[in-house]
Amino acid sequence: MTTAVARPFESRTQQILTSLKESGQLKHLQTIEGPMGATVRLRGYGEVACFCSNNYLGLADHPEVVEAGIEGLRRYGAGTASVRFICGTFECHETLEARIAELYGCEAAYTFTSCWNANEAIFPTLCEPGDLVISDELNHASIIDGIRLAAVIKKGLHKGVYRHSDLGDLRAKLAAARANPEVTGAIWVVTDGVFSMEGDIGDLPGLRAVCDEFGAYLVVDDSHGTGVMGRTGRGTHEHWGMDATKVDYFTGTLGKSLGGAAGGYVVGSRKAIDLLIQRGRPTLFSNALPATVACSAQKAIEVLMREPQRVQRLRDNVAYARTTIREAGFDVLESPTAICPIIVHDTAKAIAMSRRLLELGVFVIGFGYPVVPEGHARLRCQVSAAHGKEHLDAFGAALRQLRKEFK
Secondary structure (H helix, E strand, O other): OOOOOOOOHHHHHHHHHHHHHHOOOOOOOOOEOOOOOOEEEEOOOEEEEEOOOOOOOOOOOOHHHHHHHHHHHHHHOOOOOOOHHHHHOOHHHHHHHHHHHHHHOOOEEEEEOOHHHHHHHHHHHHOOOOOEEEEEOOOOHHHHHHHHHHHHHOOOOEEEEEOOOOHHHHHHHHHHHHOOOOOOOOEEEEEEOEOOOOOOEOOHHHHHHHHHHHOOEEEEEOOOOOOOOOOOOOOHHHHOOOOHHHOOEEEEEOOOOOOOOOOEEEEEOHHHHHHHHHHOHHHHOOOOOOHHHHHHHHHHHHHHHHOOHHHHHHHHHHHHHHHHHHHOOOOOOOOOOOEEEEEEEOHHHHHHHHHHHHHOOEEOEEEOOOOOOOOOEEEEEEOOOOOOHHHHHHHHHHHHHHHHHOO
């Protein structure tokens, strides 16, 4: 008689899900039944003001951006059906990559199906054994996983973490690395431009100075900064008054301010881009960016470059929203970015507050572990140039009611 082999996956998974439900931490997917905009039609709630989207410039439903995607679909079809080096490179990819390089004023750019893929490509491809990659402790999960993957693929690659935005700690760790005989190659310092959970910004001039001191490369993921920061929305480097060439490599996304569809990219030297084309596993083994997305993103960049007033409108809305949050009785982490976190500490409380805001007609998500550390749960409020005063005032009214109900 055959003895059944224990299969633990089902029981342990059920335990996790039950625990999340009982503690009030179980996440529920909300379904939108129309386009992304200042308001959205949410299943079960109707029309609500959306304050949780990365649609910072309001371009996700912009008529020109939508039409460009439709025309791309007509011209190039539904899918690329190939990776880039076989038969997946279409004319629209070349056009988009040239436009991205123009936006940054850098030599070259290369696209991926997401910025997660871009961050999984850049470190395993450009880094070698003997190099050191050192990352801000609050960097996005895609950076963390990209570095971990690089260390697995390139045995002998060193990795480290410095305290959040602490240039002194970074300098001390780089000094130790230079004294370490096992660190024989390049040093790479990696930071978010805008930190997605805190809403604060990386000190790019300070980081550049430290990198120059130790001969290190500076890599910036500016997914939440491009289209948002700086006078014309070029990004966090423009906010600091820096030329983009002072940053060695950028990674970024097309899925936020630049049309909000999907896709990511790496910007940098022509040689580095050529190496990514030759050796980057996410581009060698995964289909190219869909043509319709490439076309709509290219149009979104065109609109951004043509209409810098959108960036100013976003900035004005952010200032109004931050004042509104404070007047409602909540503390908000200070920053010039469009991310306005209200720290509530407890994950279950953040989820309950988010649910109540929805009932009041405002869509804001509560974030807890594992997206943020235990005890740092928050409502992450995000502002768009598409918001009118009526949306911002509805947001404020809902927050004031929330304050009465949640002490």
